[in-house]
Each structure stands twice: as C-alpha cells, then as structure tokens.
Amino acid sequence: xxxxxxxxxxTLKHSxxxxxxxxxLWFTHRIFAxxxxxxxxxxxxxxxxxxxxxxxxxxxxxxxNKAGNRIKVIGQTKNPAYKGLGDLVITPGNYIDVxxxxxxxxxxxxxxxxxxxxxxxxxxxxxxxSVVLQACFDVGETEHxxxxxxxxxxxxxxxxxxxxxxxxxxxxxxxxxxxxxxSWTFFSELxxxxxxxxxxxxxxxxxxxxxxxxxxxxxxxxxxxxDNPPHHAAKVEYVKVAGKxxxxxxxxxxxxxxxxxxxxxxxxxxxxxxxxxxxxxxDDSVKKVASTPQTYG
Numbered sequence: 001x002x003x004x005x006x007x008x009x010x011t012l013k014h015s016x017x018x019x020x021x022x023x024x025l026w027f028t029h030r031i032f033a034x035x036x037x038x039x040x041x042x043x044x045x046x047x048x049x050x051x052x053x054x055x056x057x058x059x060x061x062x063x064x065n066k067a068g069n070r071i072k073v074i075g076q077t078k079n080p081a082y083k084g085l086g087d088l089v090i091t092p093g094n095y096i097d098v099x100x101x102x103x104x105x106x107x108x109x110x111x112x113x114x115x116x117x118x119x120x121x122x123x124x125x126x127x128x129x130s131v132v133l134q135a136c137f138d139v140g141e142t143e144h145x146x147x148x149x150x151x152x153x154x155x156x157x158x159x160x161x162x163x164x165x166x167x168x169x170x171x172x173x174x175x176x177x178x179x180x181x182x183s184w185t186f187f188s189e190l191x192x193x194x195x196x197x198x199x200x201x202x203x204x205x206x207x208x209x210x211x212x213x214x215x216x217x218x219x220x221x222x223x224x225x226x227d228n229p230p231h232h233a234a235k236v237e238y239v240k241v242a243g244k245x246x247x248x249x250x251x252x253x254x255x256x257x258x259x260x261x262x263x264x265x266x267x268x269x270x271x272x273x274x275x276x277x278x279x280x281x282x283d284d285s286v287k288k289v290a291s292t293p294q295t296y297g
Contacts, residue, residue: 007068024070127153146266182217182230
C-alpha cells in the first residue's frame, strides 16, 4: 500500500497504483532489533525505509525535511547508532502538536509509551513496545472536546505502568481502541484459561471513560469461542464499561462480507457517530482498504 524510497522518484505511475507516499513516518527503535528472528518482507521494507530517513537526518542532508523523508521516533533507546536525532525523538510524558512540520492549534497527541526498558530488552514482547497515544481535540472554545486512546497491542503490564505514571487528564477518553484487536491481553498477562479475572489496573484504565464513551474493536467478528484475538470475554468486560450500544466491532458494521467504515465527528460535546450513508470518502481506494477485513481487522 505504501511507497518507499526517494520521494523525488515518486511518479504518476505510483499514484495510479494507489501507493501512498508517507510524508512523515513514525516508528519506535524496536523495529531495528536484531533478536526478533527473520522479519517478513514487509517488515524489511519498513525497516529499510526508516533507516533511509534516519540516515538523511543524521547526515544533515538538505533533503531531510522534505515530504517523504520526514521521521519521528517515539520512545527512547540506549542504542548509540541513533544518537543525534534531537527533537525528532519523542519520549513518553510529552505532547506532540507538530505533525508533518505543521503546528496544530486544536489537536495534539500525549505520548504514554513505549518505555525504554521494553524497547531495548531482548526479553520484552514486541507488542509491549507499542506506541500508546491519547489524541486530544479542541473544538471552538472547548478544550479536550474529544479524547481518543490508541494503545496498539500493549498488554496489561504496560497499562499498569502507564496508570502509575500518568494523571487523570491524560488517561480520560471518549473513544478507546481496544488493544490488540480486542484481545484478553489487555486484561491479563496470562491466557484466559489460566486467569479469568481482569487486572485491577486495566479496569482502572477503563474507569477513566467519560460519559458516553465508546470502545471500538478493530478485529474480525467476535464470537463466543476460544479465539484470541479477538476474545469474547474481553468484549464482555468492555461492554460492562461502555454498554452494548457503545461497543463497536468494526467487522460487524453493516454487511459482514463488506463492512462499512465508521466515522466520528468531534463536536464541542464530544464525538458524534455519523450515519455511514451520509459520509463521503476521500477516494475509492480509502473506502476499499477500510472495508476489506484482514486477519484481525
């Protein structure tokens, strides 16, 4: 889906192939870990593109800040090969309000994770190096009119650390994307068969939900079976918090064979779910990608 390489060589041919040129690439240092085993061809392509952009910035190339060469690295590492990136590295506990070299006055991300321990550890699960962000929207005179939490694939132990280090303002949410495709891992470090009790800290995270908050599951249809992800018991816990009507399984919106994307508009009173029939798409390729289920979503 994505173009890699020198953006100056991006042509009409690539555009017609619907290859997306990434103006600014965000990632964590964990993608350069050498102990993960043989990466897939897609992972190799991502790693190569990230390294290409890093090299431009470390060499102070005049091309480094052009669209298609920009980068942000989320988290920290002790790896000396990546020193010198300066403010391109965003560490947990900070806001990002400059996106693609444009300062946003009504939008920002608060960075919760990943933490250095997991990024650099050979023992840490890759999922626990996920980028965890709270998206903050201001509308009109209303600050934090909409708050959305994106937790990637982070498991229960990471959320416990986030809870310990963060204040309420950065943990509250109107929208919560269920981590790891609605997996039980958000609620426990152990498989469901070994532990059916959700972690107290995970429940405290969900307790930061604002009135009318929605939980969104990006996954295949959730069935009462042993699959994980998605996990039916995880859905049950989310429904306890959000209510049945405010739990949205993306693969089950509209026609199951061709599910519809959902669109939420941030208003002064929070996110408003729009009727799919009333929503236009940027182009057909976006609609096609958004409505084509993959393994988990």
